[in-house]
Amino acid sequence: MTRLGPGRWRGAVSDRWSIGPYPNGGYVLLIGLAAIREEVPHPDPFTVTAHYLSPPAHAPIDVDVEVLRSGRAHSTAMARMLQDGKERVRILANYGDHSRSAGPTILQAEPPPMPPPEQILTAPHAVPMPNGLVAAIRDRIEWRAAPGTAGWLHGERTGRAEIGGWVRFVDGRPPDTHALPLVADVLPPAIFDVTASGWVPTLELTVHVRARPAPGWLRCWFRTRFLIGGYLEEDGEVWDERGQLVAISRQLARLNPPPGESGREQSTA
Amino acid sequence: MTRLGPGRWRGAVSDRWSIGPYPNGGYVLLIGLAAIREEVPHPDPFTVTAHYLSPPAHAPIDVDVEVLRSGRAHSTAMARMLQDGKERVRILANYGDHSRSAGPTILQAEPPPMPPPEQILTAPHAVPMPNGLVAAIRDRIEWRAAPGTAGWLHGERTGRAEIGGWVRFVDGRPPDTHALPLVADVLPPAIFDVTASGWVPTLELTVHVRARPAPGWLRCWFRTRFLIGGYLEEDGEVWDERGQLVAISRQLARLNPPPGESGREQSTA
Numbered sequence: 111m112t113r114l115g116p117g118r119w120r121g122a123v124s125d126r127w128s129i130g131p132y133p134n135g136g137y138v139l140l141i142g143l144a145a146i147r148e149e150v151p152h153p154d155p156f157t158v159t160a161h162y163l164s165p166p167a168h169a170p171i172d173v174d175v176e177v178l179r180s181g182r183a184h185s186t187a188m189a190r191m192l193q194d195g196k197e198r199v200r201i202l203a204n205y206g207d208h209s210r211s212a213g214p215t216i217l218q219a220e221p222p223p224m225p226p227p228e229q230i231l232t233a234p235h236a237v238p239m240p241n242g243l244v245a246a247i248r249d250r251i252e253w254r255a256a257p258g259t260a261g262w263l264h265g266e267r268t269g270r271a272e273i274g275g276w277v278r279f280v281d282g283r284p285p286d287t288h289a290l291p292l293v294a295d296v297l298p299p300a301i302f303d304v305t306a307s308g309w310v311p312t313l314e315l316t317v318h319v320r321a322r323p324a325p326g327w328l329r330c331w332f333r334t335r336f337l338i339g340g341y342l343e344e345d346g347e348v349w350d351e352r353g354q355l356v357a358i359s360r361q362l363a364r365l366n367p368p369p370g371e372s373g374r375e376q377s378t379a
Numbered sequence: 380m381t382r383l384g385p386g387r388w389r390g391a392v393s394d395r396w397s398i399g400p401y402p403n404g405g406y407v408l409l410i411g412l413a414a415i416r417e418e419v420p421h422p423d424p425f426t427v428t429a430h431y432l433s434p435p436a437h438a439p440i441d442v443d444v445e446v447l448r449s450g451r452a453h454s455t456a457m458a459r460m461l462q463d464g465k466e467r468v469r470i471l472a473n474y475g476d477h478s479r480s481a482g483p484t485i486l487q488a489e490p491p492p493m494p495p496p497e498q499i500l501t502a503p504h505a506v507p508m509p510n511g512l513v514a515a516i517r518d519r520i521e522w523r524a525a526p527g528t529a530g531w532l533h534g535e536r537t538g539r540a541e542i543g544g545w546v547r548f549v550d551g552r553p554p555d556t557h558a559l560p561l562v563a564d565v566l567p568p569a570i571f572d573v574t575a576s577g578w579v580p581t582l583e584l585t586v587h588v589r590a591r592p593a594p595g596w597l598r599c600w601f602r603t604r605f606l607i608g609g610y611l612e613e614d615g616e617v618w619d620e621r622g623q624l625v626a627i628s629r630q631l632a633r634l635n636p637p638p639g640e641s642g643r644e645q646s647t648a
Binding site for chain 1: 425426428430432433447448453455457466469471473477480481482483484485486487488539540573574582583585587589590603604605606607608609610612624627629631633634636
């Protein structure tokens with residue numbers, strides 16, 4: 111990240127975090143947040159929303175940050191991400207300090223059940239994605255798939271739009287609050303276990319970062335309940351290795367039919 | 380809504396949609412969307428995110444709209460909402476046309492169970508909110524509370540952070556896609572059935588509008604699973620009278636303790 115001027119930064123979109131030709135949306139968001147974190151006085155993202163406007167190229171990218179408000183407990187900032195003057199992503203983010211959250215904690219949900227990571231095989235790299243794309247990002251992220259999800263890895267869809275498992279960075283770096291928006295978009299779409307699909311482009315991704323993660327594996331679960339007229343939400347939970355919820359996510363995406371199919375099937379389960 | 384110039388509109392924040400002195404966040408968002416809909420070529424909000432920066436006054440409010448992208452299927456816009464030059468709300472919105480969504484529909488969830496509205500009494504207006512505030516908005520919205528939720532209405536918390544029921548506008552206007560972001564923020568906080576609380580200010584609200592609602596009642600359900608360090612999410616579903624999911628929502632809010640309490644209790648259920 112290079113500073114170009116007041117509120118203006120330059121990063122680069124690598125080809126190592128892509129699915130086919132498309133950089134992962136969570137990865138691109140992370141580049142935008144790397145600029146925002148330099149401009150706000152608080153250390154942790156609390157809620158971030160990215161609207162994806164046009165597919166980024168593997169090339170340098172400029173990030174223009176506007177700080178909207180900076181108070182005692184929170185700052186709010188907006189960022190534009192641009193390549194050759196063309197806007198790729200627009201971000202709104204609220205930052206705070208998770209080490210200073212002092213209010214009550216009451217949980218009414220449990221971590222998603224799955225065996226410990228050492229009892230699960232890494233999801234095989236050799237299996238192509240259902241849309242036939244090669245995912246470079248799978249060399250960056252180790253994923254141990256929760257049993258009963260990602261049936262397509264073994265050639266048989268489960269029929270349930272859920273995908274989960276343990277996730278960590280291949281290079282061994284411990285997760286921090288900025289890694290969580292990336293992790294929230296890092297597994298293949300949950301809908302792959304339900305229906306044939308080509309590309310599932312994200313229109314908007316929102317991640318609530320709720321706590322600083324402990325070092326180690328992240329326990330992840332993503333689910334789509336409503337595919338309506340070709341649009342779907344994907345809801346995610348990310349828990350850390352000690353069993354603390356650290357992020358929840360939701361994205362709105364479009365299900366593009368596989369090449370040659372009209373995508374006009376209609377069914378209700 | 381009055382047009383002041385290119386991309387610039389003026390509306391007014393009424394005192395009829397408030398909780399105590401605070402205008403409802405969904406209502407204020409609706410004013411911003413009323414300006415955005417004038418500036419984009421597509422008729423329906425698909426996903427909208429509002430960051431609340433400072434509490435709006437009951438007074439005129441200016442809305443500056445920037446259209447970021449306008450394509451065949453979608454437009455994306457940003458809006459600033461200002462009173463006396465002070466920013467109140469920043470909005471990002473993706474618009475489209477729900478009458479043209481032609482892809483597959485697969486549902487993996489059912490509408491929340493509740494008796495039909497005619498078998499439920501309207502939630503009594505006379506009962507004060509748990510924080511003691513008088514909610515003018517309750518004169519605008521008819522709410523028939525789902526049994527087993529909103530125990531505090533009868534003086535006994537259920538212990539489950541869920542609230543639901545049938546909702547419609549008192550003036551009889553049928554819901555449309557712009558009404559849904561308001562409805563997603565219109566019931567009292569689900570957390571009121573779990574813990575003492577003062578004010579629960581919204582930091583950020585995101586609503587996915589998934590279909591055009593049929594005329595009649597809206598079947599609503601809101602749930603908080605994770606109150607962590609005084610911050611909570613509230614997830615919502617809105618279904619129409621014919622049983623179609625029409626919107627899902629999520630907000631990040633802060634639980635402010637009641638006056639005189641430190642809010643440092645710590646428990647896990």
